[in-house]
Amino acid sequence: MTKIQIVNMRYTYIHDGSVGPHKKIDSHHIVIQKGKAWIFIVHLFLSLFSATAFYHILENFFTALLCSIILSAFLVKSLYQKLIVKESVVIFPAFGVQLETHYESGRVFRRFIPIDKILKPVLNEHVTPFTCYWSLALVVRGKEELILAFKEVKLPVKMLIPIWKALCVATCTEETMDTD
Incomplete structure (x- = not known):
């Protein structure tokens, strides 16, 4: 071999x-x-970006946090598949x-x-x-x-x-x- x-x-x-x-x-x-570190950084960036965006739209912190977590999980999952x-x-x-x-x-x-x-x-x-x-x-x-x-x-x-x-x-x- x-x-x-x-x-x-x-x-x-x-x-x-x-x-x-x-x-x-x-x-x-x-x-x-x-490297596995970039996946964590991308996930963190997506979470923070979507949390601030949803907070400005919804003006409720907990609803914005929940929406941002769901959106970032969906984006990371679609990133993993490719x-x-x-x-x-x-x-x-x-x-x-x-x-x-x-x-x-x-x-x-x-x-x-x-x-x-x-x-x-x-x-x-x-x-x-x-x-x-x-x-x-x-x-x-x-x-x-x-x-x-x-x-x-x-x-x-x-x-x-x-x-x-x-x-x-x-x-x-x-x-x-x-x-x-």
Whole structure:
């Protein structure tokens, strides 16, 4: 069982090279590291802001406090459902690639792409006026758009290269870095 880790301030890359009964599954996980203190600060800020807003509207402290607690609990709950904990690329060499997104609420979103439909994995560089980042995408037969392996996170290129190389091996494409 091969376990390789690359740690960044925001992300941890974990590679499990031989998982499963036949040691053929290649899984790559990106774990998002977030501090728990910011959740408390956001909740406190929402509570204070909504309490003052409701107090000025209702002019009753206890009613305003109750309304602000209910509203902030609803906002924090909706925030938890959208938080991403982990994104994974699981490669089944004979079958295909499974892209997984794990949310804080426990929900898991999975997409499976058959190996014969993948034409080529590509590394894209996105340049904006304010930042530059890389993404890993799959060129799929029959689709007009690229399928992003990691939709929500913007990873450094040193974490994307091992995943890209594993996808190139699985899809039997050459590992060439074209700079056109």
